[in-house]
Amino acid sequence: METMAIGRAINAGLRAAMDRDPRVLLMGEDIGALGGVFRVTDGLQKDFGEDRVIDTPLAEAGIVGTAIGMALRGYRPVCEMQFNGFVFPAFNQITTQLAKLRARSRGRLSVPVVLRIPSGGGIGSVEHHSESPEVLFAHTAGLRVVAPSTPHDAYWMVQQSIASADPVLFLEPERRYWQKGEVDTDLGPGQVTPLHRARVLRPGTDATLVAYGPTTQLALDAAAAAAQDGTELEVVDLRSISPLDVDTVAESVRRTGRLVTVSEAPTFHGPMAELAARIQESCFYSLEAPVKRVGGWHLPYPVARVEEHYLPSVDRVLDAVEQSLAA
Amino acid sequence: MTDTAVGPVRAHAQQPAPRRQEMVQLLDEHGVRHHDPEHDVDLSPAELRGLYREMVLMRRLDSEAEALQRKGQLGLWAGSRGQEASQVGAGRAVRRQDQLFPSYRDHGALLARGVDPLHVLSLFRGVDHGGWDPVEVGVHPYTLVIAAQMLPAVGYAMGVQRDGAVGTGDPDRDTAAIAFFGDGATSQGEAAEALNWASVFNAPVVFFCQNNQWAISEPVSRQSPVPLHRRAEGAGMPGVLVDGNDVLAVLSVVRSALDRARGGGGPTFVESFTFRMGAHTTSDDPTRYRLAAEVDAWREKDPIDRLRTYLTAEGELDEEFETALAAESEAFAVRLREGVPALQDPAPASMFDHAYAEPHPQVLAERDEFLAAWEQQDADAHAAAHGGTR
Numbered sequence: 001m002e003t004m005a006i007g008r009a010i011n012a013g014l015r016a017a018m019d020r021d022p023r024v025l026l027m028g029e030d031i032g033a034l035g036g037v038f039r040v041t042d043g044l045q046k047d048f049g050e051d052r053v054i055d056t057p058l059a060e061a062g063i064v065g066t067a068i069g070m071a072l073r074g075y076r077p078v079c080e081m082q083f084n085g086f087v088f089p090a091f092n093q094i095t096t097q098l099a100k101l102r103a104r105s106r107g108r109l110s111v112p113v114v115l116r117i118p119s120g121g122g123i124g125s126v127e128h129h130s131e132s133p134e135v136l137f138a139h140t141a142g143l144r145v146v147a148p149s150t151p152h153d154a155y156w157m158v159q160q161s162i163a164s165a166d167p168v169l170f171l172e173p174e175r176r177y178w179q180k181g182e183v184d185t186d187l188g189p190g191q192v193t194p195l196h197r198a199r200v201l202r203p204g205t206d207a208t209l210v211a212y213g214p215t216t217q218l219a220l221d222a223a224a225a226a227a228q229d230g231t232e233l234e235v236v237d238l239r240s241i242s243p244l245d246v247d248t249v250a251e252s253v254r255r256t257g258r259l260v261t262v263s264e265a266p267t268f269h270g271p272m273a274e275l276a277a278r279i280q281e282s283c284f285y286s287l288e289a290p291v292k293r294v295g296g297w298h299l300p301y302p303v304a305r306v307e308e309h310y311l312p313s314v315d316r317v318l319d320a321v322e323q324s325l326a327a
Numbered sequence: 328m329t330d331t332a333v334g335p336v337r338a339h340a341q342q343p344a345p346r347r348q349e350m351v352q353l354l355d356e357h358g359v360r361h362h363d364p365e366h367d368v369d370l371s372p373a374e375l376r377g378l379y380r381e382m383v384l385m386r387r388l389d390s391e392a393e394a395l396q397r398k399g400q401l402g403l404w405a406g407s408r409g410q411e412a413s414q415v416g417a418g419r420a421v422r423r424q425d426q427l428f429p430s431y432r433d434h435g436a437l438l439a440r441g442v443d444p445l446h447v448l449s450l451f452r453g454v455d456h457g458g459w460d461p462v463e464v465g466v467h468p469y470t471l472v473i474a475a476q477m478l479p480a481v482g483y484a485m486g487v488q489r490d491g492a493v494g495t496g497d498p499d500r501d502t503a504a505i506a507f508f509g510d511g512a513t514s515q516g517e518a519a520e521a522l523n524w525a526s527v528f529n530a531p532v533v534f535f536c537q538n539n540q541w542a543i544s545e546p547v548s549r550q551s552p553v554p555l556h557r558r559a560e561g562a563g564m565p566g567v568l569v570d571g572n573d574v575l576a577v578l579s580v581v582r583s584a585l586d587r588a589r590g591g592g593g594p595t596f597v598e599s600f601t602f603r604m605g606a607h608t609t610s611d612d613p614t615r616y617r618l619a620a621e622v623d624a625w626r627e628k629d630p631i632d633r634l635r636t637y638l639t640a641e642g643e644l645d646e647e648f649e650t651a652l653a654a655e656s657e658a659f660a661v662r663l664r665e666g667v668p669a670l671q672d673p674a675p676a677s678m679f680d681h682a683y684a685e686p687h688p689q690v691l692a693e694r695d696e697f698l699a700a701w702e703q704q705d706a707d708a709h710a711a712a713h714g715g716t717r
């Protein structure tokens with residue numbers, strides 16, 4: 001067991017993947033000498049050289065487009081998008097090329113590209129640094145979208161993503177980069193939770209809270225607060241948005257009878273809408289109350305001084321729980 | 328679309344402008360004035376002092392903003408120290424009716440345009456996305472997405488064409504757009520599209536590239552194997568290289584590029600060769616990627632020093648002026664220091680105000696939900712303050 005922050009754990013995971021497989025290479029803006037704006041790739045260029053840790057021109061479509069080409073030549077590129085809002089110049093490459101090449105070639109072509117995207121807000125930044133673009137990509141068939149919330153998952157999930165034969169969007173919880181936790185780096189095959197499996201992080205009986213990425217810690221905080229009032233909330237970390245492990249959530253909901261979802265992404269047409277719909281399909285007779293969703297508003301991400309009112313808070317989560325329990 | 332709508336757009340033939348390889352310079356780093364047969368300016372001593380004053384105030388804005396950020400009063404600051412001549416020169420070349428499309432570091436151009444610096448700072452404090460009125464001051468909102476302003480600038484210029492405000496010969500009517508961007512921005516696909524598009528449509532737009540040598544940690548050699556102004560060739564427009572630390576040369580070159588655009592001559596690409604003296608932003612650490620020797624070498628080319636040297640040698644900068652400017656600069660700093668903490672946070676519910684121009688039921692419902700929760704919290708806080716519990 002080692003204690004590290006999430007950013008550091010991703011760095012260690014990248015290093016392990018690069019050590020293991022010489023075809024793994026990193027691409028992005030400022031990821032070399034600077035180590036990335038969040039320092040996630042710190043030290044990697046020094047150790048692996050400029051040909052494997054590539055400082056690219058400032059061109060997101062270029063990064064994704066060339067990574068696709070390299071993947072077609074057998075490399076496993078891991079691209080860093082500097083901030084979430086800057087993935088959009090690459091949107092065309094991601095949705096029309098990266099996601100579709102396998103289907104278009106009837107499985108002949110594989111594009112095992114990983115896109116690391118700092119995701120969500122809460123760092124007091126300027127526009128286009130705080131978006132949660134996951135639903136746009138989750139809705140695009142051909143892509144996998146995952147979001148670790150703990151250092152342990154960050155370390156292992158980045159390696160699993162690189163090992164995946166599919167393109168994976170790896171959403172890093174930007175405001176939790178510095179959050180520390182234990183990482184077990186010695187697990188063998190079969191001991192690591194599969195990439196797309198949700199996980200119960202805290203058992204409870206009165207209602208289920210589901211979250212992923214940056215809001216997982218929030219859900220845990222809310223559960224801790226509710227416990228002081230004698231309400232026992234179960235917390236499930238989705239870990240993957242596409243595919244979605246509905247079974248794990250459904251099992252939990254059958255026990256608790258109630259579901260409250262928490263995401264930073266806007267609720268309107270958001271990722272949790274899909275989960276809510278599926279839970280209503282599969283758990284209709286176990287539900288004691290309608291599924292409640294807490295999330296971002298349907299707005300351009302607001303300026304930093306009011307973002308706390310945009311982001312879900314413990315209070316907003318507890319209010320939703322209260323409404324669920326009252327129903 | 329009718330033929331008449333397209334008519335005026337096509338009417339202006341592209342005028343091949345001479346290609347220049349060398350860098351236009353009118354005031355060298357020793358403060359010595361040079362003359363250029365093609366690019367020159369004739370400014371009165373008062374006008375020269377005006378440029379000097381604006382650069383001094385711009386540098387003061389930079390140091391005050393940096394200090395405010397350190398004190399936690401600003402979330403972030405993108406400094407522009409070293410780029411004063413580029414921004415003030417280009418900003419001064421723009422006419423009232425022209426529209427400026429900046430990036431996020433072009434504070435000097437905004438000052439030259441009369442934008443209240445507190446409006447710039449309010450963006451970096453996180454109070455708004457820039458408090459100025461883009462229509463009134465002719466400055467598009469700052470954008471944080473690299474190169475994203477370039478295509479809108481071209482489109483604006485195409486609108487100008489369609490309005491018949493090009494090549495009429497009326498200096499108050501003929502209009503141009505100018506896009507500001509960095510060396511890194513030239514790598515974006517959108518930058519290539521913007522250049523090509525502008526050229527194809529002969530749009531009245533000037534591309535003003537401040538090559539400050541670095542895009543965060545990446546040197547310009549990582550953006551382009553050829554000098555940036557030569558990108559213009561491929562797009563079919565003149566590319567001019569200008570000493571970006573020479574306010575006279577920048578003013579002259581940008582002024583003639585804008586004149587050419589307004590007259591119907593089409594777009595020009597200007598590469599202003601300069602240097603960012605400070606960090607990329609207050610969150611950056613340039614010592615990780617840049618040698619002190621490089622910074623020191625550029626310090627010798629300081630844009631403010633050289634104009635001061637020149638004006639002093641000409642006997643046009645007396646102590647009285649310097650003293651008055653120092654006092655003005657101090658008062659300016661005080662206004663910023665006092666003004667920033669006094670900037671009001673927006674009312675939280677105001678974030679719902681401008682998402683859509685017409686009512687959107689989803690957003691209205693969410694605003695009601697937000698307000699109800701907000702009022703409840705207020706009531707709870709009030710109750711708690713008076714001994715009640717929730």
Ligand SMILES: Cc1ncc(C[n+]2csc(CCOP(=O)(O)OP(=O)(O)O)c2C)c(N)n1
Nearest residue numbers: 082086471472473509510511512541542543
């Ligand atoms: C599309 C996009 N990608 C990445 C970034 C992150 N980023 C912000 S500034 C910057 C460097 C910009 O360099 P340059 O264009 O030379 O302008 P400068 O900051 O030097 O004025 C980067 C990579 C961004 N803002 N937008």
